[in-house]
Amino acid sequence: MxxxxxxxxxxxxxxxxxxxxxxxxxxxxxxxxxxxEVRLVEWIGTQCGSGVGKPEAGKLGFQAWLxxxxxxxxxxxxxxKDKPVKxxxxxxxxxxxxxxISQFLNAAERYGVVKTDMFQTVDLWEGKDLAAVQRTLMALxxxxxxxxxxxxxxxxxxxxxxxxxxxxxxxxxxxxxxxNVIGLQMGSNKGASQSGMTGYGRPRxxxxx
Numbered sequence: 001m002x003x004x005x006x007x008x009x010x011x012x013x014x015x016x017x018x019x020x021x022x023x024x025x026x027x028x029x030x031x032x033x034x035x036x037e038v039r040l041v042e043w044i045g046t047q048c049g050s051g052v053g054k055p056e057a058g059k060l061g062f063q064a065w066l067x068x069x070x071x072x073x074x075x076x077x078x079x080x081k082d083k084p085v086k087x088x089x090x091x092x093x094x095x096x097x098x099x100x101i102s103q104f105l106n107a108a109e110r111y112g113v114v115k116t117d118m119f120q121t122v123d124l125w126e127g128k129d130l131a132a133v134q135r136t137l138m139a140l141x142x143x144x145x146x147x148x149x150x151x152x153x154x155x156x157x158x159x160x161x162x163x164x165x166x167x168x169x170x171x172x173x174x175x176x177x178x179x180n181v182i183g184l185q186m187g188s189n190k191g192a193s194q195s196g197m198t199g200y201g202r203p204r205x206x207x208x209x
Contacts, residue, residue, distance in 0.1 A: 032131045037062050039158055040137050046154040048074045063127050071102025076107045079144050079151050084110065098125055108136065112143045 034057075041062070052074055055065030058128035065183060066072055073085040091097060101121045109118060117139035118188035141159040144152040 031136060032059050036134050040134060043141055043154045043158055044071065044075055047078050059130055063130055067125055068097040069104055072104035073100055076104055080111060101125060108140055113139045
């Protein structure tokens with residue numbers, strides 16, 4: 001019961017979802033989703049090519065496929081023209097694997113994935129929260145589709161565009177300017193009502209002293 005309450009509060013604090021529909025986000029936050037696994041494996045294979053191989057079906061296979069960070073780094077490199085991860089090397093050493101996962105996460109954040117959609121290294125490497133890994137990859141795919149810069153490969157319908165969130169990207173100066181305009185409008189309306197308008201149905205009366 002306590003875990004459910006904690007999960008509910010965590011979801012409540014996440015705010016609006018970026019790059020995913022609320023229905024999909026809720027689903028993958030609740031638990032690891034085998035259907036999303038199939039979609040993500042198909043996308044990563046299409047995006048990166050046959051060199052990344054395919055995992056065994058299931059949660060453990062998905063984790064083992066991504067655990068050393070190589071596939072993830074190949075993925076982010078195919079989405080970015082400047083290839084942010086310069087050296088990708090398969091290694092059996094834990095710290096090397098975790099380092100590559102961290103390189104992917106840093107590159108994904110620079111690419112546009114928001115912190116609330118980002119998994120932690122231990123979520124993947126120790127298998128603590130593979131649903132969070134799915135969430136990050138879904139967000140990454142959604143941003144790639146939204147960018148529409150020619151780097152995305154696969155079916156765009158696998159993901160949700162986040163274009164509707166662009167309207168929120170205002171600078172501090174723009175927000176301040178908007179507040180000033182509203183303030184001036186309120187002031188002018190207030191002045192008009194005090195100086196010239198009377199109540200409905202009540203004519204202006206001039207009282208003789």
